[in-house]
Amino acid sequence: MxxxxxxxxxxxxxxxxxxxxxxxxxxxxxxxxxxxxxxxxxxxxxxxxxxxxxxxxxxxxxxxxxxxxxxxxxxxxxxxxxxxxxxxxxxxxxxxxxxxxxxxxxxxxxxxxxxxxxxxxxxxxxxxxxxxxxxxxxxxxxxxxxxxxxxxxxxxxxxxxxxxxxxxxxxxxxxxxxxxxxxRCRSIGVGLGPCTLPAVGHPNFRIEPGTMEVGIGHHGEPGVRVEPLKTAEEVARDMVKIVLDDHGLPEGTEVAVLVSGLGATPLNELYILNDTIESEISARGLKIRETWIGNYFTSLGMVGATLTVMALDDELKTLLDVETRCTILL
Amino acid sequence: MxxxxxxxxxxxxxxxxxxxxxxxxxxxxxxxxxxxxxxxxxxxxxxxxxxxxxxxxxxxxxxxxxxxxxxxxxxxxxxxxxxxxxxxxxxxxxxxxxxxxxxxxxxxxxxxxxxxxxxxxxxxxxxxxxxxxxxxxxxxxxxxxxxxxxxxxxxxxxxxxxxxxxxxxxxxxxxxxxxxxxxRCRSIGVGLGPCTLPAVGHPNFRIEPGTMEVGIGHHGEPGVRVEPLKTAEEVARDMVKIVLDDHGLPEGTEVAVLVSGLGATPLNELYILNDTIESEISARGLKIRETWIGNYFTSLGMVGATLTVMALDDELKTLLDVETRCTILL
Known part of the structure; x- marks a missing residue:
């Protein structure tokens, strides 16, 4: 460890x-x-x-x-x-x-x-x-x-x-x-590697190398399927599909997007995911107003990422613009 | 990979x-x-x-x-x-x-x-x-x-x-x-796990489990010593000692501290390191004006952390307080 x-x-x-x-x-x-x-x-x-x-x-x-x-x-x-x-x-x-x-x-x-x-x-x-x-x-x-x-x-x-x-x-x-x-939020996680609770000393679940867990929870809860690890483009496309199919938003809806690492995913890989996430969301006729990207909500040293899409209205837009001061840039 | x-x-x-x-x-x-x-x-x-x-x-x-x-x-x-x-x-x-x-x-x-x-x-x-x-x-x-x-x-x-x-x-x-x-800056890195260039496909250097590389560079350049992995407290104490011995700052100097993860280190471990970093710096009679902590400068998926200490004067304090707008909270 x-x-x-x-x-x-x-x-x-x-x-x-x-x-x-x-x-x-x-x-x-x-x-x-x-x-x-x-x-x-x-x-x-x-x-x-x-x-x-x-x-x-x-x-x-x-x-x-x-x-x-x-x-x-x-x-x-x-x-x-x-x-x-x-x-x-x-x-x-x-x-x-x-x-x-x-x-x-x-x-x-x-x-x-x-x-x-x-x-x-x-x-x-x-x-x-x-x-x-x-x-x-x-x-x-x-x-x-x-x-x-x-x-x-x-x-x-x-x-x-x-x-x-x-x-x-x-x-x-x-x-x-x-x-x-x-x-108005829908999220999905994809896990590529497990995390370890220090007092346990070994990973609390397994993700076989070469596979990924689609729909993984924040504590390693099993997702909806385990499948061979795909390209970032394919993963991002699947994430957007699952989230937006569930969301069912009308065309033209403005959304805020949050792409978070799960703790041990390099930031550049979140950018790589976002390249496709942005294209896929836009291709469905939604308008991305803002994107937050980084380690916002993690799971110790889990390798993986989450996507959250929030559908906006005027009140939510106004509130997102209120200036905050905490330890993270919002 | x-x-x-x-x-x-x-x-x-x-x-x-x-x-x-x-x-x-x-x-x-x-x-x-x-x-x-x-x-x-x-x-x-x-x-x-x-x-x-x-x-x-x-x-x-x-x-x-x-x-x-x-x-x-x-x-x-x-x-x-x-x-x-x-x-x-x-x-x-x-x-x-x-x-x-x-x-x-x-x-x-x-x-x-x-x-x-x-x-x-x-x-x-x-x-x-x-x-x-x-x-x-x-x-x-x-x-x-x-x-x-x-x-x-x-x-x-x-x-x-x-x-x-x-x-x-x-x-x-x-x-x-x-x-x-x-x-007025001095930094040190400690590596617990290597990173992999995707086109290479395997780690570009080794850190044996149970050991750590003290003084590691941002690309895995060898440090000053490889030693058995210590507790966070001991690691933080060593980091502060190496940085401040080199710095040679007079008592009472105000400093800014930056603790950065190298890409795959969970944020809570940076907080754990900072608990001792703060105590050790203060014990040497220096005054910490501000601490920046997070993934500020990483090395793909390297497991490890860096400590930077900057000695301040009035001009630097004024400039640190200038409001910026970039993608990171500064």
């Missing part, structure tokens, strides 16, 4: 410490060391915006803490939900008296812990609304969309929710904007 | 095409498809700022094109210098009538081609000044600093040079500021 780590059981601890040191102008730790808080939070009279999730997806989730973005983030162990207590503490840290929206991904542990945290917050007198991301098209059929997992579309959801809250909107308005953002 | 590529001989072509599509709001291609130009360049009455280098280091070099940053970038084949013609075309694309500064790394091919391009530009009546980055402390002893290679310190050099040019400074003032920036 060729990794920069100390005690494998302390990876999250060490990650968060080093992160907060690097970005102390933007974030701080709450009393609970599993909660990262934006320096200016809570902002009186603003809806608080919270997320949380397992570690190992950096810069998600903590890297999106900041101004006009997330006010507080609950940090879980590697690939595991934060505790209900951490979600609760994040909600309290973000609360500026106008309610808190929790924007998180559809995983059993997170669902359970956010639900418990919401009840605890109610006892504090904090009103909480939630939006559950389910943009991963390969994790369940369209007829069971509520079963789908949340993946990189969460970043668009946070950006939209964070921006809406920054405009002074109400809790219901922020919730509705974030819900719309994720409703 | 588990990679997202098409024809291995077309990697650079495909990379640049996909990059320009993603960032067409910031960059465009020159007539020469091996030259990326900032959309607003050339700016009349502003010193042009140019760099260039081999591909495979994305987001370097092309990703740093933009406002108050690089005006034009010459693109080489993978790990190879751009041609003299491409450097020349980049100089012409950046020329706003006030001269052009070329800020590049100390490699034989780049030195030769920039020199030829400078002569060609002189015939066009364009005055060119150059700064050669040599921040890699392990590539030659301090007594032969002129032999040292340029690595991630180039990013600070570009930021300072680009910002100085944006203030309306003269060619000599921009050159002097960029020269000061790189003179």
């Amino acid at each position: 060729q990794r920069f780590i100390n005690d494998p059981d302390q990876v999250v601890e060490d990650t968060v410490k080093g992160f907060v040191k690097a970005h102390s102008d933007i974030v701080r730790l709450a009393e609970n060391p599993r909660v990262v808080v934006a320096r200016q939070a809570p902002v009186a009279g603003k809806v608080g915006v919270v997320t949380g999730g397992g570690s190992g997806h950096e810069p998600a989730f903590i890297g999106y803490t900041g101004r006009s973005m997330l006010d507080a983030v609950a940090v879980g162990e590697l690939f595991s939900s934060p505790t209900a207590k951490s979600f609760h503490d994040a909600i309290r840290a973000a609360d500026g008296g106008k309610g808190v929206v929790v924007l998180y991904g559809n995983y059993a542990g997170d669902n359970m812990n956010v639900k418990m945290a919401t009840k605890l917050a109610a006892k504090d007198g904090i009103e909480v609304a939630t939006v559950v991301a389910n943009d991963d098209v390969c994790s369940a059929p369209a007829s069971e969309r509520e079963k789908r997992r949340g993946v990189a579309g969460e970043i668009f959801m946070w950006k939209v929710g964070g921006a809406k809250a920054a405009t002074g909107a109400s809790l219901e308005e922020v919730r509705a904007a974030a819900q719309k953002a994720i409703d | 588990q990679r997202f590529i098409n024809d291995p001989d077309q990697v650079v072509e495909d990379t640049v095409k996909g990059f320009v599509k993603a960032h067409s709001d910031i960059v465009r291609l020159a007539e020469n498809p091996r030259v990326v130009v900032a959309r607003q360049a050339p700016v009349a009455g502003k010193v042009g700022v140019v760099t260039g280098g081999g591909s495979g280091h994305e987001p370097a070099f092309i990703g740093y094109t933009g406002r108050s940053m690089l005006d034009a970038v010459a693109v080489g084949e993978l790990f190879s210098s751009p041609t003299a013609k491409s450097f020349h075309d980049a100089i012409r694309a950046a020329d706003g009538g006030k001269g052009v500064v070329v800020l590049y790394g100390n490699y034989a091919g780049d030195n030769m081609n920039v020199k030829m391009a400078t002569k060609l530009a002189a015939k066009d009546g364009i005055e060119v000044a150059t700064v050669v980055a040599n921040d890699d402390v392990c590539s030659a002893p301090a007594s032969e600093r002129e032999k040292r290679r340029g690595v991630a310190g180039e990013i600070f050099m570009w930021k300072v040079g680009g910002a100085k040019a944006a203030t309306g400074a003269s060619l000599e003032e921009v050159r002097a500021a960029a020269q000061k920036a790189i003179d």
Whole structure:
């Protein structure tokens, strides 16, 4: 295991410490060391915006803490939900008296812990609304969309929710904007190589050399098919087809595109994928308004990439243009 | 080779095409498809700022094109210098009538081609000044600093040079500021795993599992020693020691820190390294003003990280604070 780590059981601890040191102008730790808080939070009279999730997806989730973005983030162990207590503490840290929206991904542990945290917050007198991301098209059929997992579309959801809250909107308005953002997102992942949880010490699943896993999840969840590794052009074409067939957008729709590496994919390969992604999306009569490309939502050292397409409307365009300040260029 | 590529001989072509599509709001291609130009360049009455280098280091070099940053970038084949013609075309694309500064790394091919391009530009009546980055402390002893290679310190050099040019400074003032920036930078790389040139198809050097290469170069150039893989804490301590022993900075000096992944290192491991890097630098009585952390200067899919420390003064602090717009958060 060729990794920069100390005690494998302390990876999250060490990650968060080093992160907060690097970005102390933007974030701080709450009393609970599993909660990262934006320096200016809570902002009186603003809806608080919270997320949380397992570690190992950096810069998600903590890297999106900041101004006009997330006010507080609950940090879980590697690939595991934060505790209900951490979600609760994040909600309290973000609360500026106008309610808190929790924007998180559809995983059993997170669902359970956010639900418990919401009840605890109610006892504090904090009103909480939630939006559950389910943009991963390969994790369940369209007829069971509520079963789908949340993946990189969460970043668009946070950006939209964070921006809406920054405009002074109400809790219901922020919730509705974030819900719309994720409703209009579809994502797919393709894996070329597995990742390793340091405490385990060997890959937690296999991808045979010469093959790829189409539809892989953010923790190596099996996709819809394993097939021989194709060219970047063919892979990109398949990704666009799967995402847009599910999306069913009318011609002329404006979209935002996010191409993210999964941790160990060189950036130039994302550009190579994007060359075809852009052509394929345009060939379907959609208009790409903006493309975000880089390591936005990773899975430790997984080799692979994800594509997210969000269908825009005027409100979403305005919110995407709101200036943010977090640790990533948005 | 588990990679997202098409024809291995077309990697650079495909990379640049996909990059320009993603960032067409910031960059465009020159007539020469091996030259990326900032959309607003050339700016009349502003010193042009140019760099260039081999591909495979994305987001370097092309990703740093933009406002108050690089005006034009010459693109080489993978790990190879751009041609003299491409450097020349980049100089012409950046020329706003006030001269052009070329800020590049100390490699034989780049030195030769920039020199030829400078002569060609002189015939066009364009005055060119150059700064050669040599921040890699392990590539030659301090007594032969002129032999040292340029690595991630180039990013600070570009930021300072680009910002100085944006203030309306003269060619000599921009050159002097960029020269000061790189003179005050020291960098080191540590490699845990090799990278593969797609056209070759197998790693171009070996790092035995369980070992690491201390002082590795950006193309896998051998470092100063191969040793058993240590903990992140020990690695970070060694990196800081090597960089700061060479630097010899007085107590109280303010510094900027850049921790970059080499392409296949998960971001959380850079945070883990930074936890110790920050403590060690502070323990030596230096003051960290800011930390940049992420995949800023990579080497295809190399597993490893670099540390750069730049000693600041008032001018450099002011220039680091100039707002830029390129594809990376600076």
